Amino acid sequence: MSGLTVTTTAPAADRTATPSTPAGRALWLSGVLLLFALAVVALLAPLTGSPYRIHAESLTADGLPGGLGTPGHPFGTDALGRDMLSRATHGLRSTLIIAVIANLASVGLGTVVGLLAGFCRGWVDQLLMRIVDVFLSVPTVLSGLALASIVGQGRAGVIVVVTALYWAWTARLVYGEVTRLRFRGFVDAALAHGVARHTVVRRHILPHLSTILLNIAALNGASVVIVGAGLSFLGAGIQPPRPELGNLLADGSQSMMYAAHAMVVPLALVIATVLSFVLIAEGLNRRNPLSERRSWLDA
Numbered sequence: 001m002s003g004l005t006v007t008t009t010a011p012a013a014d015r016t017a018t019p020s021t022p023a024g025r026a027l028w029l030s031g032v033l034l035l036f037a038l039a040v041v042a043l044l045a046p047l048t049g050s051p052y053r054i055h056a057e058s059l060t061a062d063g064l065p066g067g068l069g070t071p072g073h074p075f076g077t078d079a080l081g082r083d084m085l086s087r088a089t090h091g092l093r094s095t096l097i098i099a100v101i102a103n104l105a106s107v108g109l110g111t112v113v114g115l116l117a118g119f120c121r122g123w124v125d126q127l128l129m130r131i132v133d134v135f136l137s138v139p140t141v142l143s144g145l146a147l148a149s150i151v152g153q154g155r156a157g158v159i160v161v162v163t164a165l166y167w168a169w170t171a172r173l174v175y176g177e178v179t180r181l182r183f184r185g186f187v188d189a190a191l192a193h194g195v196a197r198h199t200v201v202r203r204h205i206l207p208h209l210s211t212i213l214l215n216i217a218a219l220n221g222a223s224v225v226i227v228g229a230g231l232s233f234l235g236a237g238i239q240p241p242r243p244e245l246g247n248l249l250a251d252g253s254q255s256m257m258y259a260a261h262a263m264v265v266p267l268a269l270v271i272a273t274v275l276s277f278v279l280i281a282e283g284l285n286r287r288n289p290l291s292e293r294r295s296w297l298d299a
Helices: 022-043 051-055 084-120 122-137 140-151 155-182 185-192 197-233 245-253 261-287
Strands: none
Touching: 022 084, 022 261, 051 084, 084 122, 084 155, 084 197, 084 245, 084 261, 122 155, 140 155, 140 197, 155 197, 185 197, 197 245, 197 261, 245 261
């Protein structure tokens, strides 16, 4: 059969890829700008009042808290007459600090565990992923409250608890992606040429994980804000008199009948913070040309 040339044409991949659309860029940019605005408000929190102003009580002549637009208190006062603007901005600062540190810690720890389990295989894979399964099997709220009672309350305690609750999700997702990449041709070729394993991970595996890690960090950010504020709301996180959006919500819930703004203000900040992370995650998903997941905004 010499001289016979057989040409085969591979069929085009049947993929309904989501292209990088202007909507994706708009969502991502909106989330970044909203998060940046919240970060600026948190950084400028000291300008809204000294530590004394956070705790100073200023009730009206009738012994009631001031409402929105009260002179000297544009966001009103809480049930004890404390300025809501100062307390809400300082509470936002505490919430964002917890969210950033706990998010970085959980994503970082989960990435390391997922890389080790997915690339090393064998007994390392089995041991690490069984530990991950244990952490994924426990209820978030109950395990969070139990951990908080062990590690203690305060900012450091909340960071440790939230990190412990969410690193396993990152590890599971990274493990799946590394397992898929581990047997790709470019990885096998690098190992066959004697390239060290840590070099293969750094040069060939981590660059492919950048997109998924950004999405994980964005979605984790929303969950971390909710859980961190929830722990403080339940009395297992940051304790009064130090303001945090969770304990501000707890205080405001006790005065809803005569000072609804004391709960509405911190609640609005929690929603805005969570929304910023969700918009970033959704925008990143739409910008990914390989994404096949139907957007929740398309429903």
